[in-house]
Amino acid sequence: MSVFVDDDTRVVVQGITGGEGSFHAEQMIEYGTNVVAGAVPGKGGQEVHGVPVYDTVSAAVREEDADASVIFVPPAFAADAVFEALDSDLDLAVAITEGIPVQDMARVNKRLSESDTRLLGPNCPGIITPGETKLGILPGNIFQSGNVGLVSRSGTLTYQVVDNLTKRGIGQTTAIGIGGDPIIGTSFIDALSAFEEDPDTEAVVMCGEIGGEDEEQAAAFIGEHMDTPVAGFIAGRTAPPGKRMGHAGAIVSGSGTGTAQSKIDALNDAGVPVGDTPEEVADHVERFL
């Protein structure tokens, strides 16, 4: 079992003819992902790594039964690509693009509330169900199939934590990167509730960071609705207020909301142990299993 994606997921890659899109489409195919189509306006009829390219996402859905997309489209055109995915009857759209203007995402967000499509990201590494499929840019070789679910706002921090788990022989059901932007599709709570319902997920790791209040809300959700044990990690304890720490969403406001301490306290109050180091997170998970 897994969450959101598995062996049967049929993927269309939006932007497959670009440098990033082409490279990662190949990596996904090598990993075993069922990449059935590409979608790039004006490039219909071409092939990339043996995958047929269509001018529109709807054509890819019609001709190849795609039910999920991965978006590698530059920031200026990315919101349009997300709208196209939402309007093409897909189950899931994964937006890898970093740097989409926040006002574009506010418009996307409004439409999401009326759509049946799940959006993951933007500014995320994607999602992987080890041994079955990956949608995005995560390096497949560090993951291992197992019983721990992982949800994170950051790509490379996910790799670090997964590496610590895998080296101890602890595998993962699914790892989900929800993205580091202030406005994102799938939230911590969406991912946590999916893990809670997944019978194979025996423990969950949640990696948050400074900025916003999503981690605090997730902590309340864990306290009220989850039986599956959760271990936490929060990045940005040393971040000064008012400075954007790489991710557009990673900022402690001048008035002091969005601090690491507030998130750690909320998680601890919900019974979630928070590691000081990635190694300590793995210690907590090992105790759960």
Add this chain to the structure above:
Amino acid sequence: MRLHEYQAKDVFADAGIPTPESALASSVDEVVAAAEEIGYPVAVKAQVHVGGRGKAGGIKLVDDEDEAREAADSILGMDLKGYHVDRVLVEGAVDFENELYVGITMDRGEGQPVAMVSTKGGVDIEAVAEEDPDAIATEHVDPAFGLHGYQARRAVYDADVPPAIAGDVASVLSTLYDIWGTNDAEDAEINPLMVTGDDEVVAADAVLNIDEDALFRQPDLAELEEESYTDDLERKAGEYGFDYVRLEGNVGIIGNGAGLVMTTLDLVDHYGGEPANFLDVGGGAKAERIANALDMVFSDENVDSVVFNIFGGITRGDEVAKGINEALGAFDEIPKPVVVRLAGTNWEEGMEILNTDLVQVEETLEEAVQRAVANAQEVSA
């Protein structure tokens, strides 16, 4: 990107929001000339990216030439919470009876813009939001439609703005929303919006923060970015295109990916060191970029030791190793000890290439950070 008050006021005035007559000045004589032109009393206001300028002595109200000289002399060149003041705005003083607040920002939790009005202007609005949230009327906006006229009016009436000026304040709020939208702003704020005895409204301050991710479609605002840097190292990082934040410690940090770099900072602190900076080289960095990152960190004279932590996804260990070799190979003597930890994509190839005469190598993040902290303590001792 945060605009200076004078830049934001230009944008507001162009859109039709009433602002006091003003001029920018960078010397005492210019301040006096501007004040004579505008007519006393005037306010002399430091142009730096710092909140609470008034309390910190960065804003002075003056009635004549002597006071103007004195104020200009004390404010120009002063250090305001770490920022050097080299420009002031000289502005006609407004004889006001009331101070309001109007603002537009992005509500992250809702994923929608929100328009705000309060009669408690002229003070820190975040403190008002904390202590007396009912004093701020809010309207969430569907960005596909913009702020409806009725929403602007409802916010104004809900905030109990006096009827005589309600129409004007609603109109300012609507204009402010348009400014926020057309300039790809994160925040647009007037605090205070002053109300005169004749029931005129005037924007006495102006805040306009622009979404850096949207500068590609805001060429006029992008040109202002150069003026917005307040630190030479941050300017250099902007030229190299790095996400960089300068801190006060002595352990220089380079890594890939915001979350992992923040974690590396936190670990430096955890193991008893003090981080000097946040530097994210981003995804897929090639050798030249890696060399630039080292140049960045070596340029900070506070740095006594460097930790280089790469977990490759799309970044390749061999490229990182090449960049480190190139950058350090150029020195007769390595300026500060560098600890390297490579993991993920092509880390084995990277380790083969890496010239270990130039750097210290550790296998895990925790070990690398501990060694860099120890190096820093040794160097500074």
